[in-house]
Structure formats: C-alpha cells, structure tokens
Amino acid sequence: MERPRIHIGWLYPEYMNLYGDRGNIIVLTQRSRWHGLDPEVTQVRMGESADFARFDLLVIGGGQDREQALVAEDFVRVKARPLAEAIEDGLAVLAVCGGYQMLGKYFKTHTGELIRFSGILDLWTEAGRERMIGNCVIESDLFEGTRTIVGFENHSGRTYLGKGLRPLGRVLKGYGNNGADRTEGVVYKSTVGTYLLIQRALDRRYGGQVKIGALNDDLEMRAHEAIIARFGK
Amino acid sequence: MNLRSRMAVWMGKGLVTATRMAGRGGTTLPGAVARKVAPDLLRTLAAQPREGVVAVTGTNGKTTTAKMLSSICEAAGWGVAHNRAGANLIAGLTTALIQAADWKGRIDQSVGLLEIDEATMPRACQEVRPKVAVVTNFFRDQLDRFGELEHTVDLVARGLAHLAPGGRAVLNADDPNCARLGTRPGAEPLYYGLEVEGAGSGSASQAADARHCVQCGHPYEYAALYYAHLGQYRCPNCGHRRPKPQVYIDRLWDVDALGSSFRLVSLEGACEVRLQIPGLYNVYNALAAAAGAVALGLPLPAIRQGLEATTSQFGRMERITIDDRQVFMALVKNPAGFDSVIQTVMQAESRKNLVIAINDRYADGTDVSWLWDVDFEALAGHQDEINFIICTGRRAEDMAVRLKYAGIDVAKLSIEKDPGAAVKQGLRYIQSGDLLYILPTYTAMLQIRDLIARKGHTKKYWEV
Numbered sequence: 001m002e003r004p005r006i007h008i009g010w011l012y013p014e015y016m017n018l019y020g021d022r023g024n025i026i027v028l029t030q031r032s033r034w035h036g037l038d039p040e041v042t043q044v045r046m047g048e049s050a051d052f053a054r055f056d057l058l059v060i061g062g063g064q065d066r067e068q069a070l071v072a073e074d075f076v077r078v079k080a081r082p083l084a085e086a087i088e089d090g091l092a093v094l095a096v097c098g099g100y101q102m103l104g105k106y107f108k109t110h111t112g113e114l115i116r117f118s119g120i121l122d123l124w125t126e127a128g129r130e131r132m133i134g135n136c137v138i139e140s141d142l143f144e145g146t147r148t149i150v151g152f153e154n155h156s157g158r159t160y161l162g163k164g165l166r167p168l169g170r171v172l173k174g175y176g177n178n179g180a181d182r183t184e185g186v187v188y189k190s191t192v193g194t195y196l197l198i199q200r201a202l203d204r205r206y207g208g209q210v211k212i213g214a215l216n217d218d219l220e221m222r223a224h225e226a227i228i229a230r231f232g233k
Numbered sequence: 234m235n236l237r238s239r240m241a242v243w244m245g246k247g248l249v250t251a252t253r254m255a256g257r258g259g260t261t262l263p264g265a266v267a268r269k270v271a272p273d274l275l276r277t278l279a280a281q282p283r284e285g286v287v288a289v290t291g292t293n294g295k296t297t298t299a300k301m302l303s304s305i306c307e308a309a310g311w312g313v314a315h316n317r318a319g320a321n322l323i324a325g326l327t328t329a330l331i332q333a334a335d336w337k338g339r340i341d342q343s344v345g346l347l348e349i350d351e352a353t354m355p356r357a358c359q360e361v362r363p364k365v366a367v368v369t370n371f372f373r374d375q376l377d378r379f380g381e382l383e384h385t386v387d388l389v390a391r392g393l394a395h396l397a398p399g400g401r402a403v404l405n406a407d408d409p410n411c412a413r414l415g416t417r418p419g420a421e422p423l424y425y426g427l428e429v430e431g432a433g434s435g436s437a438s439q440a441a442d443a444r445h446c447v448q449c450g451h452p453y454e455y456a457a458l459y460y461a462h463l464g465q466y467r468c469p470n471c472g473h474r475r476p477k478p479q480v481y482i483d484r485l486w487d488v489d490a491l492g493s494s495f496r497l498v499s500l501e502g503a504c505e506v507r508l509q510i511p512g513l514y515n516v517y518n519a520l521a522a523a524a525g526a527v528a529l530g531l532p533l534p535a536i537r538q539g540l541e542a543t544t545s546q547f548g549r550m551e552r553i554t555i556d557d558r559q560v561f562m563a564l565v566k567n568p569a570g571f572d573s574v575i576q577t578v579m580q581a582e583s584r585k586n587l588v589i590a591i592n593d594r595y596a597d598g599t600d601v602s603w604l605w606d607v608d609f610e611a612l613a614g615h616q617d618e619i620n621f622i623i624c625t626g627r628r629a630e631d632m633a634v635r636l637k638y639a640g641i642d643v644a645k646l647s648i649e650k651d652p653g654a655a656v657k658q659g660l661r662y663i664q665s666g667d668l669l670y671i672l673p674t675y676t677a678m679l680q681i682r683d684l685i686a687r688k689g690h691t692k693k694y695w696e697v
Binding site: 014015018020021022023026027030064065066067070133134135152154219220222223226 | 373381382383444445450452599600601602603604605606628630631633634635637638639640643646648
C-alpha cells in the first residue's frame with residue numbers, strides 16, 4: 001500500500017533559520033517516516049507566492065532582527081493573507097521565536113524601528129533592553145491533560161497577547177512571552193507560536209483518515225526528564 | 234612602573250604559584266585579584282613589548298591561530314608573551330602578562346600575543362592597544378552569550394577602533410562578516426583568503442551564517458565555496474564582493490588525515506608549507522597566522538618554519554596513546570567546527586568508536602540547540618563503519634536524541650552521564666590497536682583531560 005503523504009511547508013528557510021530551527025524540520029520528517037507516512041518538505045522562499053492550504057503543516061523558524069526586517073515586506077505583501085485564511089481553516093502551524101512574532105501585529109526593535117506585520121493573530125512584540133536567555137519549563141494542556149514542555153529561549157522581544165488569546169502554557173522556570181505575566185507562547189486553532197525550541201514534534205492526525213500509532217520515545221523522555229530534574233518545579 | 238602595579242604583579246605571581254601548587258590551572262584568578270589592586274595593570278604591562286601586542290579573535294580557530302603565530306614569532310627569534318592556556322577574558326589576559334613579567338613587573342619578550350574572546354574585544358583593545366588584530370571568522374556560536382551574530386561582529390568592530398596608531402586589522406576576505414570590518418574607518422586592513430580552485434565542499438552547509446549579502450540581504454553568488462559560508466562571494470544585487478586578499482594560498486595538495494601542503498603567497502614572494510595538522514579549517518588558521526606575521530613584518534622563511542613546527546594542541550585535535558589504545562580527541566563547540574571534525578573522523582578507514590561529551594556550562598554555551606545544525610546525517614551515512622557512540626556530559630540525552638533523528642541506529646547508542654566514566658567505558662569496549670574518538674565541548678574536554686593527565690599521559694594544560 002502506498003504510504004499516506006504528509007506535506008510540510010517551511011517558510012523563509014533562507015532567512016528565518018537560526019538556533020537549530022532545522023531541528024524542527026528534521027524531527028517532523030523523521031517522526032512522520034516512523035509513523036509510516038511519506039513526508040515531503042516544500043520550502044517557501046522570499047518572492048514566491050504560496051498556497052498554504054496545500055500544506056498539512058507549516059513551520060516558521062526564528063531570525064535575527066535584520067532578517068525579520070528583510071522578510072517583513074514580502075510577508076505582508078504576498079504571504080500574510082493566504083496564511084491567515086489557512087490558519088482560520090485549521091492549518092497546523094509551528095511558529096518559533098521570530099516566526100511567532102511575525103504572526104502578530106508588529107515588532108518594535110531595540111533601536112525603535114517598527115517592523116509591521118499584518119496581525120494574523122492579536123499579539124504584538126516590543127524589544128526590551130535585556131535579552132531573555134535560558135532553559136525554560138512550561139506547563140501546558142495542549143496534549144489532552146497537563147504536561148510539561150521544555151526548551152531553550154533566547155529573545156529580546158516581549159510579546160503580549162490580546163484579549164481572548166490563549167497562551168501555550170504557563171511558565172514554571174524561565175521568562176516566557178515577556179518575563180512578566182508568566183505566560184508562554186500562543187495557541188489558536190491548530191497554530192502554535194512559541195519562544196521555545198521544542199524538541200518534540202507535535203503529532204497530528206489529518207481528518208481522521210490516517211491513524212498514527214505510538215512511537216518509542218524512551219530517549220526523548222529521558223532528555224525531557226533530565227531537564228525537568230534540573231530546572232522543573 | 235609604580236609601586237602599586239609592582240605590588241599587583243607580586244600578588245598575581247604569588248597566586249599563580251599558589252593555585253598551581255593546589256593543582257589548579259590558575260589562569261584567571263591571579264589576574265582578577267591583581268586588577269583589584271592596580272586597575273591599570275593590563276595597560277601598563279601591555280605597553281612594554283618592543284614589537285607591540287597582537288590580538289587574535291573570531292569564532293573558530295583563535296587558539297590554534299595564536300599558537301601558530303607564536304611559533305612563527307619564535308622562529309624569527311622573538312620572545313612571546315602569550316596567553317597560551319586559552320583563558321581569553323580580561324582577567325586571563327592580565328594573568329598571562331603577569332606570568333610573562335619579571336618580579337619588577339618588566340616584560341622582556343619582544344611581542345605580546347593575546348587570544349581574546351569576541352565579547353571582551355572592546356575593553357581589552359582599549360587597554361592593550363594592539364598593533365595587529367587578526368580576525369579568523371564569524372560563525373554562530375554561543376548565541377546564548379553573545380546574542381545575535383550581528384552583535385558579535387559589532388563587538389569586534391568596536392575593539393578594532395582601539396588599535397595602536399598605525400595598527401592593522403588582519404581580516405579573512407572569504408568571510409563576508411569578517412571582511413566588512415575592513416570597510417569601517419580606522420585601521421588599514423590586510424586581507425587573507427584562499428585562491429584555490431576546487432577546494433572544500435562546494436556547497437554551503439547548514440552551518441553557513443552569511444549566505445546573504447551583509448549590505449543588502451540578497452543571496453550571494455559564489456565563484457568558489459570552501460567551507461561553510463567561506464569562499465569567493467559576490468552579491469548580484471548591490472555588487473558587494475570579496476576584497477582581493479594580499480596574503481593568500483593559491484595551491485593546496487596532499488590534504489589527508491595527517492595534514493595539508495600548500496603554497497603561500499605574500500607581497501614578498503611565495504613559499505611551500507607542509508602543515509602537520511589535518512583539516513581545511515586548519516589551513517585557514519595557518520593562513521590567518523601567516524597574514525598576522527606579515528602584518529608584523531616577519532619574513533616568509535620564519536613563517537614557513539613556524540607553521541611547520543606547529544603540532545596539535547592537546548584537546549583541540551590530538552592523538553595520544555593510552556596503554557595500547559589510541560585516543561583521538563577533538564574539541565567541538567559549534568556547528569561549523571563539529572562538521573569539520575566529523576569529516577576528519579569519516580576520512581579514517583578504521584571502525585568508528587566514539588564518545589561525544591556535551592556539557593552546557595557557560596563556557597560551552599548553555600543552549601544546546603546548535604546540535605541540530607550539525608550534520609550528523611553525514612555520520613549516519615556511514616552507519617556500517619560505526620561500532621558504538623557513547624553520549625556523555627550534562628546534555629548526554631539531548632545528544633542521543635539528536636543522533637537518533639539523524640538516523641543512527643539506536644542500538645549503537647548508549648548514555649553515560651559522567652565523561653570520565655564514559656571514556657573509561659569506551660577504552661574497555663575497544664581492542665588493542667583500535668582508535669577511540671572523543672569529541673567534547675570545552676568544559677567536558679577539561680574533565681576528560683584531567684582524567685587522562687592523572688593517568689600520566691599528557692602534560693597539565695597550563696604547560697601546553
């Protein structure tokens with residue numbers, strides 16, 4: 001039998017690719033294979049138009065301030081509207097760090113420059129003086145029941161969520177969205193925005209046609225538990 | 234030298250002796266204490282060497298480049314005051330010069346040679362006023378400490394603004410971020426680079442950090458690509474291009490697991506060099522050192538002699554024998570460096586037995602997500618040659634997960650959190666005549682080196 005296909009989009013890989021963002025693509029493709037699926041990764045670059053609805057999953061990585069400013073114009077002009085529609089329609093999106101900020105209304109850099117995005121989600125980001133750097137542990141109910149998520153954050157942007165937007169989780173250790181309100185990330189429909197370089201992929205079923213079973217995650221859980229033992233609680 | 238400074242030197246020297254007797258390296262504390270007594274001490278000491286001070290900075294290759302340059306200076310008959318233990322923050326620089334000074338605080342060596350951490354460049358250069366500053370390259374490295382790469386480049390630029398009058402910035406023409414430092418007002422740049430056809434990988438790896446024009450952001454076109462993003466680049470949009478190097482290598486041959494041979498060209502002429510350290514990145518280090526020597530006015534024969542006399546620094550890349558087993562240890566600290574080490578490991582014909590030791594202390598970089606940018610998939614491509622991989626260190630589990638996703642058979646992976654125990658385990662698992670590869674991050678390397686030193690197999694590191 002032919003393996004069911006899973007189509008993964010990767011937005012601005014040539015610019016928004018920092019701090020091991022490639023790791024999320026590696027994890028998603030490998031786990032798809034181990035689940036018996038046939039993953040295909042399509043890069044969506046600057047200047048290219050994109051039909052986001054054809055993807056099952058979209059990944060947007062982080063970028064430095066300079067890279068974000070470079071892609072902002074293209075994002076607003078070409079990508080934002082179809083992406084907003086796809087997100088409303090339930091497209092699964094993993095947006096990390098700079099990619100997460102891009103889903104919001106704007107990013108105000110430490111030099112006072114305003115990088116405008118199109119506000120797909122009601123959130124905004126302003127750079128603070130101190131970078132928020134370190135291991136981070138949050139608690140989330142994303143996975144049917146409360147569980148911890150660990151990762152590493154490194155950002156100067158303080159992100160604030162508008163009324164009615166749910167955070168991905170609550171900070172147990174670290175800074176999270178802004179270092180003040182103990183929230184981290186955002187969840188809207190199937191879109192997840194986060195400052196954490198999450199080391200475990202989000203598995204998702206598509207329309208119930210493809211059932212995926214459980215994988216052996218012993219090694220992954222050991223890595224997770226090691227961080228919880230050091231930093232959790 | 235005033236009494237205060239002299240007291241600070243005495244105190245520093247006393248502490249160096251005391252910490253050594255206590256069995257510690259003592260490369261930072263004496264300088265830190267002496268600076269409390271005489272805040273101007275580094276400035277006072279650095280003003281003394283007749284030929285001035287050379288600063289060596291950049292992401293990769295600082296220690297090796299400085300060691301090669303030191304060897305060249307010695308070949309030219311110069312005494313060198315050098316922070317060779319690699320302590321490259323302000324206190325470490327001070328300690329090194331205290332050690333070089335006599336009890337009256339006088340430095341007789343002809344030249345000061347200081348490897349300097351990128352973030353320490355602004356302050357260090359203000360105090361030591363280098364005559365020559367060699368910049369190796371910029372890669373993503375310890376972004377948790379430095380913030381973004383742009384910021385690191387800026388820190389180095391701020392250092393270069395404080396060179397001594399008539400000072401020279403020696404810059405890697407093949408690295409766009411490094412070369413652009415030469416466009417800033419200040420020191421007159423001396424560029425070095427490779428002018429070799431067909432060297433290197435030919436394609437930009439994931440570790441490449443400047444694939445886009447540093448002026449306008451458009452992707453570069455490369456006439457030649459040597460290693461990561463280093464090569465002969467040109468921006469088709471705004472025309473920004475690699476400057477022509479004044480010191481370069483135009484031929485490269487016999488590149489193997491033992492070393493490389495190349496022809497070095499400067500304004501003065503050309504000579505052939507046989508380097509005793511493997512890896513294309515060490516060819517770059519040798520070229521950087523040679524260009525630094527040219528900026529100091531040293532002749533080609535001394536450059537050749539100094540480079541050929543340089544052997545691997547323990548831990549950076551060295552082979553040692555423990556009982557009848559061979560151990561090869563290479564420091565890994567960022568994706569570009571790790572990729573090069575993997576390529577060197579894969580060149581060997583024997584079965585691969587590996588210990589990978591990943592710590593996440595401050596000196597290692599507390600963020601280990603860089604492991605996802607390393608091309609471990611290349612290792613997985615030679616699955617059959619791999620016997621075992623022991624993952625160790627504070628982030629042993631993360632390393633194991635990364636290898637699993639690279640496609641390494643989980644049956645070949647094991648986790649032993651303690652680096653010393655992991656190395657002993659590795660030695661038990663191999664047979665007489667076999668080779669064990671140890672690939673540690675910085676603090677893991679210190680742990681393992683202590684273990685091996687206790688077995689009496691190598692010098693303590695401050696003697697390296």
